[in-house]
Amino acid sequence: MKSELHVPSDLKFLTIVENWLLGCLEVQFKGSVDWSMQSSRLRLVLVEAYSNVVRHAHKDQPYLPVLIRLELKDTDIVLEVWDHGKGFDLSSYLPPNPTDRQEGGYGWLIMHRLMDKVEYQLEVDGANCLKLEVTLPKVTQRAPQPV
Structure with missing residues (x-):
């Protein structure tokens, strides 16, 4: 499904973004994965990605569109978030130190912890692409217990 x-x-528009993602995923995966856990995980990743585009890449430019693509195959998920901003220089990123109590900079860390693969490409056909990939664990079916 794409x-x-x-x-x-x-x-x-954040609620619309969340509902779109969760609706697509629920249709595809509700019976085959631990939906309550996985939906929270994927919602957090998308909220972080979308809000970073709004607050940083498209700062003060709400007329610029964000394109979000979702591809589902078996239990594999590929999520792409496309923006038209300046782009994020990964070479300048320093992971936050929890003892410093800094407010920002956790998004990249969160995405890497929750997803199997995170890629960021600058200037692909005039836009930037954050690509997030994960394979969800399947729910194992337990045999009925004898009474």
């Missing part, structure tokens, strides 16, 4: 969403760069 789906995509074009949405403005405004946090008031």
Whole structure:
């Protein structure tokens, strides 16, 4: 299954972004994965990615669209978030130190912890692409216990 969403760069559309993702995933995976755990994980990753585009890449430019693509195959998920901003220089990223109590900089860390693969490409056909991939664990079916 493939789906995509074009949405403005405004946090008031965050609920629409979340509902789109969770709706697509629920249709595909509800009976085959631990839905309560996996939906929270994937929602957090998308919220982080989308809000970073709105607050940083498209800062003060709500007319710029964000393109979100989703591809599902078996229990594999590929999520792409495309923006038209300046782009993020990964060479300048320093992981946050929890003892410093800094407010920002956790998004990249969160995405890497929750996903199997995280890639960021600058200037692909005039846009930047954050690509997130994960394979969800299947729910194992237990044999009925004798009474």
